[in-house]
Amino acid sequence: KAGVTQTPRYLIKTRGQQVTLSxxxxxxxxxxxxxxxxxxxxxxxxxxxxxxxxRNKGNFPGRFSGRQFSNSRSEMNxxxxxxxxxxxxxxxxxxxxxxxxxxxxxxGTQLSVL
Amino acid sequence: GENxxxxxxxxxxxxxxxxxxxxxxxxxxxxxxxxxxxELGKRPQLIIDIRSxxxxxxDQRIAVTLNKTAKHFSLHITETQPEDSAVYFCAASMGYxxxxxxxxxxxxxxxx
Numbered sequence: 222k223a224g225v226t227q228t229p230r231y232l233i234k235t236r237g238q239q240v241t242l243s244x245x246x247x248x249x250x251x252x253x254x255x256x257x258x259x260x261x262x263x264x265x266x267x268x269x270x271x272x273x274x275x276r277n278k279g280n281f282p283g284r285f286s287g288r289q290f291s292n293s294r295s296e297m298n299x300x301x302x303x304x305x306x307x308x309x310x311x312x313x314x315x316x317x318x319x320x321x322x323x324x325x326x327x328x329g330t331q332l333s334v335l
Numbered sequence: 336g337e338n339x340x341x342x343x344x345x346x347x348x349x350x351x352x353x354x355x356x357x358x359x360x361x362x363x364x365x366x367x368x369x370x371x372x373x374e375l376g377k378r379p380q381l382i383i384d385i386r387s388x389x390x391x392x393x394d395q396r397i398a399v400t401l402n403k404t405a406k407h408f409s410l411h412i413t414e415t416q417p418e419d420s421a422v423y424f425c426a427a428s429m430g431y432x433x434x435x436x437x438x439x440x441x442x443x444x445x446x447x
Contacts, residue, residue: 225378254433263341263424263439264379277434280336311378318433321367321386326378 225327239300244312252318253295258309271318337362341438358425359407365427374421
């Protein structure tokens with residue numbers, strides 16, 4: 222099976238712009254979650270989608286949003302970019318999204334905001 | 336909400352020695368505790384996990400222990416090898432959905 226695929230791999234944007242990141246989960250996986258990774262902060266949970274519904278949400282401002290399509294692919298959008306949004310954005314998929322399931326991470330999208 | 340602390344932030348050991356990383360969590364409702372390893376430039380990968388109804392779990396050179404009363408869990412790596420060099424993240428989850436709270440990570444360096 223192909224692993225979790227994230228596109229694009231790298232992005233450079235300027236403050237005030239918006240950006241959309243894409244994540245294709247492992248085939249058959251229904252849960253997709255998103256994390257922001259910054260040096261020293263570890264992985265911060267953004268949100269989780271299951272069957273096209275947002276099931277959990279972390280403590281991020283409303284500028285961060287997402288969605289999931291019927292084929293389980295997910296997109297994350299960040300509007301009005303700020304310098305502090307520069308980070309590695311990781312998505313992870315799991316089979317049923319039940320507690321205690323293994324997360325399979327993608328390679329991430331490295332976002333730089335200038 | 337849940338808060339996970341992790342110590343130490345960096346750890347250097349000689350090849351063949353043991354390494355121990357400790358995490359504490361705040362919410363007693365958390366019941367699942369995975370450990371992820373992230374090598375430089377790569378994605379995090381699950382190496383071991385433990386559920387709240389188990390006190391210890393071992394997989395070859397890696398073991399995890401859980402103390403629910405004290406709300407802490409630890410990763411033990413024995414006979415360390417250079418390929419163990421990576422950043423290790425602990426996490427806690429209350430078991431509903433995939434909402435994990437991660438610790439800030441420990442950078443382990445195994446010196447030859």
